[in-house]
Amino acid sequence: MTATTEKAGDVLRRKGTGGLVVLTAYDFPTARLLDEAGADALLVGDSLGMMVLGFPDTTEVTLDHMLHHVAAVARAGPRALIVGDMPIHTYDTPEQALDTARALVAAGAEAVKLEGGVRQEQKVAAIVAAGIPVMGHLGMLPQRVREEGGYSRKGKTPEQSDALLEGARALVRAGVFAIVLESVVVATARRLTAEIPVPMIGIGCGDARCDGEVAVIQDVLGAFPWFVPPFVKPEADLAGATREAVARHIARVRKT
Numbered sequence: 001m002t003a004t005t006e007k008a009g010d011v012l013r014r015k016g017t018g019g020l021v022v023l024t025a026y027d028f029p030t031a032r033l034l035d036e037a038g039a040d041a042l043l044v045g046d047s048l049g050m051m052v053l054g055f056p057d058t059t060e061v062t063l064d065h066m067l068h069h070v071a072a073v074a075r076a077g078p079r080a081l082i083v084g085d086m087p088i089h090t091y092d093t094p095e096q097a098l099d100t101a102r103a104l105v106a107a108g109a110e111a112v113k114l115e116g117g118v119r120q121e122q123k124v125a126a127i128v129a130a131g132i133p134v135m136g137h138l139g140m141l142p143q144r145v146r147e148e149g150g151y152s153r154k155g156k157t158p159e160q161s162d163a164l165l166e167g168a169r170a171l172v173r174a175g176v177f178a179i180v181l182e183s184v185v186v187a188t189a190r191r192l193t194a195e196i197p198v199p200m201i202g203i204g205c206g207d208a209r210c211d212g213e214v215a216v217i218q219d220v221l222g223a224f225p226w227f228v229p230p231f232v233k234p235e236a237d238l239a240g241a242t243r244e245a246v247a248r249h250i251a252r253v254r255k256t
């Protein structure tokens with residue numbers, strides 16, 4: 001069974017058509033702008049930790065942080081699907097996973113996302129059984145960065161590729177409507193996109209041509225210059241524009 005509200009169903013039906021656009025949003029004005037620009041889904045990702053809260057990675061993000069930002073995005077009333085990320089250690093058991101998902105939905109999320117494959121099957125099934133759409137996340141799992149000692153590409157060997165496929169199948173059995181695939185080598189990302197019946201939404205998967213792409217909005221806008229992942233292709237230089245605008249403002253104020 002897949003829990004699909006109308007909006008999550010729209011995403012699911014885009015399997016095989018390509019071009020699904022998922023962007024992170026953590027606040028009201030960004031959510032409005034991205035929705036007006038035509039994004040298909042807004043992910044209130046736990047990348048919030050680095051992009052907004054100043055943490056080194058996602059592992060210090062709490063459910064309270066997420067609820068605060070999901071609510072801000074929901075106030076924008078977007079047409080796009082709002083997906084709320086489940087922070088680390090908020091889905092350690094199926095019961096806890098369901099409580100967390102319900103809290104995110106109460107704050108305004110229309111779907112939730114969690115990281116991992118086979119070991120999350122029961123948790124995804126519990127959330128889906130309650131009628132809440134779930135997005136999976138496979139490949140490089142940012143919540144495991146400390147355990148793994150850094151970020152690395154996944155799916156390089158046939159064994160790793162098979163394990164990812166097995167994880168994706170477990171998530172589909174449990175009822176996910178889409179899966180984020182992060183930092184997976186092209187051949188494996190193509191294999192999963194071809195074999196898995198729900199949209200695979202890539203990030204850092206090269207030219208794998210998944211069913212869509214998810215991007216951190218600061219990366220698209222060039223708004224977070226202190227760390228830019230190597231696969232990112234910024235479409236603007238908001239950091240530069242901000243520095244220049246503020247320098248002009250400071251010059252004007254100091255002259256008066």
Ligand code: KIV
Binds near residue numbers: 045046137182214216
């Ligand atoms: O938290 C996030 O923004 C994410 C995306 C990078 C997929 O999980």
